[in-house]
Amino acid sequence: MTDMAISNAANKQQTEFSARLQKRYAAERRFRAYGLSAIVIAVSILGILLGTISFQGAPAFFQTYIQVDVYFDEAVIDPAGTREERALRTANYQALAKSSLYEIFPDVTERREKRTLSRLLSSGAYRPLREMVVNDPSIIGTTQSVWLVTSDDIDTFYKGQIDRETVEADRRVKDNEIAWVDALEAEGRIDLQFNTAFFATGDSREPELAGIWGAVVGSFLTLIVTLAVSFPLGVSAAVYLEEFAPKNRWTDLIEVNINNLAAVPSIVFGLLGLAVFLSFFGMPRSAPLVGGLVLALMTLPTIIIATRAALKAVPPSIREAALGVGASDLQVVTHHVLPLAMPGILTGTIIGMAQALGETAPLLMIGMVAFIVDVPSTVTDPSTVLPVQIYIWADSPERAFVAKTSAAIMVLLGFLITMNAVAVMLRKRFERRW
Amino acid sequence: METSVLVVTILILTLFGYWMGRSRARLLAGSEHLSVLHSLPSYHGSYVALWCGLPALLLVAAWLAFEPSIIEYIVIEAIPGARALEPAQLSLLVADIRNLTSGNIVSREIDPALAAAGEHYLSLQRTSHAALIVLALSGAVYGLYLARKSQTRDFRARNRVEQIIRIIMVVASTIAILTTVGIILSLIFETLRFFEKVSVSEFLFGLNWSPQTALRAEQVGSSGAFGAVPIFAGTFMITGLAMLVAVPIGLLSAIYMSEYAGPKLRSVTKPVLEVLAGIPTVVYGFFAALTVAPFFRQTGEAAGLVVSSESALAAGMVMGVMIIPFVSSLSDDVMNAVPQSLRDGAYALGATQSETIKQVILPAALPGIVGAVLLAISRAIGETMIVVMAAGLAANLTANPLEAVTTVTVQIVTLLVGDQEFDSAKTLAAFALGLVLFIITLGLNMIALSVVRRYREKYD
Structure with a gap:
């Protein structure tokens, strides 16, 4: 009897226990699931981000071209017959391009319709014709088959991004234009080709003519300035602080300062550049020189912190051995410690450069947001950089610029991935455990 | 001479200085072993190179940094009545003179006074450039001469070079402080000027933000x-x-x-x-x-x-x-x-x-x-x-x-x-x-x- 009561009570306790345990295990599983789903969310957002950008950007790597037979009419290009380069450069190639297009559609005679027809071609479509003539004046008087770039609307339509079923009034491409494109398609005169101009030209108001080369060169010049300023300054500051500096208030102040500078918002560096470099020193606006200086001040903390970590990793025995054979303090550092720390320093520098390459806000402050067509050739030429170019294009209303922007982002991310991959490789390859 | 050419010339002179210092040190040792010298020949070379290149390059940098504002000041001083202008108009005038000299579009009609100011600006710029070239190059050569003169067998070139490098490193480590000071000063100066126009309490506690100030006084919503x-x-x-x-x-x-x-x-x-x-x-x-x-x-x-x-x-x-x-x-x-x-x-x-x-x-x-x-x-x-x-x-x-x-x-x-x-x-x-x-x-x-x-x- 009593046994029964005891075992009953024990059973009751047992079930209570197991119920509580079940609950605790369920809480355990839930908590684990929360953690896992947080990671899944973060990773999938990254996937969505990269996915949409590649999806939107892929079309921009191709461009619609129309094949026309251009008669290089001497009466239009060089009526005087002098073959002077100036005359050849200023001739009306637009007229040549247009008339070659009219020849494909002889039934289009009405003035207004002709004008619409000529708008199939981009306003800059004639430029290759000019280059052809200037490079080889002997083609004047002959007929050549040339692929000319179409306007952005035709390009978007041909890529299937404009639905031909929508009402004509709501469509950027009208019915007659669609009929022309279809006719060209039937003759095989319209085609998608790889967009080399995108990688070779500067900015333009016309999306089909706009390229990133100007911005790439601008970014390159800016980074050169940044590297030339921040690498020597950063490394020597780090060497001093790590190897030579006495421990006192002043060096403490410098250290606190460097840590704080690393966290100052980038736009504040832009304000500094505007007030000090532009207003006070009167340096040129929009120049890679100023942009590079501002970015150098920004990356300086990154390089200093990375260099100090790399120097710290070199064991003291190396220093003592060098001192033991009679090297001076500075010889110890320059002959032994720095070479051993170099992979770490370079890794930190590359990461700092990658940050500088992606930076936009401070460069807006110093005027690198201007519309610049020419590719810069020196560090004082007005120019823009890749991220700012992305910002400018993202603000443009034309639909074709969405694709251009995404394509430019893909190029920028490509550069960043390469730089980071080099940094990781350096670290993997030369990292030494002491 | 372009600035870049000047810099390259100085760098070439520096290289030459390194070579000269090194070979002179070898000459000092003569046929004896190099250990009769206090420092290795390469330190002698570096010492001469530093004396040749460093002061000249610092001079060029400082000159280029301060030249525009000084020339501007002189030009403005030379224009009668320019000092009495409002700051905004004065900066417009300066911008015009600059645009005129670089061949850009100018916002006003080019009257003789403006053209004369432009001429003045250009001539000052030419003079300053010529002076810079002469000073920098002669400074480099003089540094070379001085450093070379001090070379002897017992000359402690390594210690000197290390001292200079140490100073460079200390300067580099203060850049972080200078940046912070620069940020704070530039922000505070402009902010103080802002608070001359708008009161602190309005800025911090005002509920209305519309920074568009009108160009003409009678325009609607002109106050900002x-x-x-x-x-x-x-x-x-x-x-x-x-x-x-x-x-x-x-x-x-x-x-x-x-x-x-x-x-x-x-x-x-x-x-x-x-x-x-x-x-x-x-x-x-x-x-x-x-x-x-x-x-x-x-x-x-x-x-x-x-x-x-x-x-x-x-x-x-x-x-x-x-x-x-x-x-x-x-x-x-x-x-x-x-x-x-x-x-x-x-x-x-x-x-x-x-x-x-x-x-x-x-x-x-x-x-x-x-x-x-x-x-x-x-x-x-x-x-x-x-x-x-x-x-x-x-x-x-x-x-x-x-x-x-x-x-x-x-x-x-x-x-x-x-x-x-x-x-x-x-x-x-x-x-x-x-x-x-x-x-x-x-x-x-x-x-x-x-x-x-x-x-x-x-x-x-």
Whole structure:
């Protein structure tokens, strides 16, 4: 009897226990699931981000071209017959391009319709014709088959991004234009080709003519300035602080300062550049020189912190051995410690450069947001950089610029991935455990 | 002579100096062993090179930095009555003279006085350039001569060179301080000028922000209002939204990575999260403006809500995604720093893993996590491109995240981009906002760092 009561009570306790345990295990599983789903969310957002950008950007790597037979009419290009380069450069190639297009559609005679027809071609479509003539004046008087770039609307339509079923009034491409494109398609005169101009030209108001080369060169010049300023300054500051500096208030102040500078918002560096470099020193606006200086001040903390970590990793025995054979303090550092720390320093520098390459806000402050067509050739030429170019294009209303922007982002991310991959490789390859 | 040619000439002279110093040192040793010299010949070379190149290059840099403002001053002094002009008109005049000399478009008619000023400017520039070339080159040659003269067998070239390099290193390490001082001074000067035009209390407590000052006095809404409260409110709203995304996701993924994930999963997810931090902010801005904002608007419309196409929600969410890695990697570090003995103790008492995390590890790591969140907040407040591209421009005092609000950084960008006039309250306001931004982020960082430091002392 009593046994029964005891075992009953024990059973009751047992079930209570197991119920509580079940609950605790369920809480355990839930908590684990929360953690896992947080990671899944973060990773999938990254996937969505990269996915949409590649999806939107892929079309921009191709461009619609129309094949026309251009008669290089001497009466239009060089009526005087002098073959002077100036005359050849200023001739009306637009007229040549247009008339070659009219020849494909002889039934289009009405003035207004002709004008619409000529708008199939981009306003800059004639430029290759000019280059052809200037490079080889002997083609004047002959007929050549040339692929000319179409306007952005035709390009978007041909890529299937404009639905031909929508009402004509709501469509950027009208019915007659669609009929022309279809006719060209039937003759095989319209085609998608790889967009080399995108990688070779500067900015333009016309999306089909706009390229990133100007911005790439601008970014390159800016980074050169940044590297030339921040690498020597950063490394020597780090060497001093790590190897030579006495421990006192002043060096403490410098250290606190460097840590704080690393966290100052980038736009504040832009304000500094505007007030000090532009207003006070009167340096040129929009120049890679100023942009590079501002970015150098920004990356300086990154390089200093990375260099100090790399120097710290070199064991003291190396220093003592060098001192033991009679090297001076500075010889110890320059002959032994720095070479051993170099992979770490370079890794930190590359990461700092990658940050500088992606930076936009401070460069807006110093005027690198201007519309610049020419590719810069020196560090004082007005120019823009890749991220700012992305910002400018993202603000443009034309639909074709969405694709251009995404394509430019893909190029920028490509550069960043390469730089980071080099940094990781350096670290993997030369990292030494002491 | 172009400046670049001048610099290259000096560099060539420097190289020549190195070669000369080295060969002279070898000559001093004569046929005897090199150890009769105090320093190796290469140190003799470096000593001569430093004396030749360093002063000349410093001179060129200083000259180029100060030349424009000095020439400007002289030209303005020479124009009768120019000193009496208003600052705004004076800067316009200076801009005109500069444009005239570089062949750009000038905003006024070119009268003889302006043409004469332009001539004056050009002639001064020519003189200054010629003077620079003469001074720099003769300085380089003189340095070469001086250094060469001091070379003897006992000359302590290595010590001298090392001393110079040490000085260079000390100067390099003070650049960080100079940058901070530069930031503070430039922000404070412009802010003080701003507060001459607008009172401090209006700026800090005013509820109305419309910085457009009119060109003509009689224009409607010409006064411009500089009450920054709506901007601060907008900044905090977007930051808050970002934290609502970043803190749970970042913290939970950090917990999972440090406590549950095996080394394999960790080695995959950690770099992926770091990629999120490496993506340029302009890319997030583009994503927010073209993908997320339209998505929220359409979803809102389907649910019968009015969502602005520049809603705070879209900007805040995307910014939150950007912040995730800051929260996760910092919290991951602090949780890994919690000693294993604490975990073992909890397990020994029969706690499950999640109970250990919630009741032992998180409380132990809390100061570090708070520090991480503070750093993330400071990052979110200072973030620019996402909000410039995806948030609104007009100041709007609202608590509804579906409406468009503006932030401090957006205002700084819109007030300064494209505007050249440096004296209007509008441009100065940007510096005042910058100062506020600088103070807030600096304060948050200081607090965060001290919290983290205090925590570290506990277990070391």
